Amino acid sequence: MLQKSIFILLLSFTLNASETVICIHGFHGAPWNMYLLEKNFNRRGFDVTNWGYPSSDKTIESHGQDLVSTLQKIALNKPGAPMFFVTHSMGGLVLRSALNHPQCPEEAKKGKVVMIAPPNNGSSYARFLSQFSLVRLIGKDKSGKQLLESNNFDFLGKLPSSLEDVLVISGTRGYNPFIEGENDGTVGHKETCLTTPHKHIKLPSGHISILFNKDTFIEAHKFLKRKIRN
Numbered sequence: 001m002l003q004k005s006i007f008i009l010l011l012s013f014t015l016n017a018s019e020t021v022i023c024i025h026g027f028h029g030a031p032w033n034m035y036l037l038e039k040n041f042n043r044r045g046f047d048v049t050n051w052g053y054p055s056s057d058k059t060i061e062s063h064g065q066d067l068v069s070t071l072q073k074i075a076l077n078k079p080g081a082p083m084f085f086v087t088h089s090m091g092g093l094v095l096r097s098a099l100n101h102p103q104c105p106e107e108a109k110k111g112k113v114v115m116i117a118p119p120n121n122g123s124s125y126a127r128f129l130s131q132f133s134l135v136r137l138i139g140k141d142k143s144g145k146q147l148l149e150s151n152n153f154d155f156l157g158k159l160p161s162s163l164e165d166v167l168v169i170s171g172t173r174g175y176n177p178f179i180e181g182e183n184d185g186t187v188g189h190k191e192t193c194l195t196t197p198h199k200h201i202k203l204p205s206g207h208i209s210i211l212f213n214k215d216t217f218i219e220a221h222k223f224l225k226r227k228i229r230n
Contacts, residue, residue: 019224023048023051027144057142060153068104078107087118115194119186120152124179136148159198170187171183172184
């Protein structure tokens with residue numbers, strides 16, 4: 001009986017030995033977009049799930065529901081352990097939807113979130129492009145239509161107040177005349193902001209190149225590292 005108890009204790013320690021990071025790519029993206037972030041987090045001892053999804057085939061809400069299924073499995077393997085998230089672009093919107101889903105596990109609502117170049121307030125450039133039929137055809141009529149037409153994404157819900165902290169990283173190396181102020185070529189700095197409390201930093205990168213900027217990982221790791229429990 002004592003041996004069984006020790007085994008269960010050791011198993012529990014093993015399952016909770018490392019912090020979980022879930023990476024979520026953006027529209028028309030793929031897990032390889034997040035590969036460098038995944039690789040670097042793995043090297044630092046994090047347990048990384050690089051979640052992939054067919055971004056243009058469903059609405060943002062449907063993708064959020066699919067993400068919830070993955071989060072439930074992670075929570076089952078690590079009960080009570082907070083989850084960390086690192087998202088890019090639309091991936092942050094998918095996460096917002098998932099965290100507001102009624103079946104989202106509590107473990108996902110009490111960690112930290114790093115949103116990289118998220119169009120939290122929509123994209124004025126995307127709305128400009130929506131007037132072109134070819135763009136609408138490429139975007140399809142699901143999440144792409146939402147990205148092209150939405151002024152904001154308040155309908156997805158706000159990030160839960162139970163989260164320990166949130167960091168938004170926006171790029172500023174863009175020269176798009178259809179976006180007001182600093183931008184990454186696709187999304188403006190102001191468009192990345194949340195209406196809820198969060199930290200915010202800028203990096204001189206474009207919308208895609210920001211994923212391969214070493215400073216992106218450095219800032220994300222520094223932000224998440226403060227959460228690691230001894």
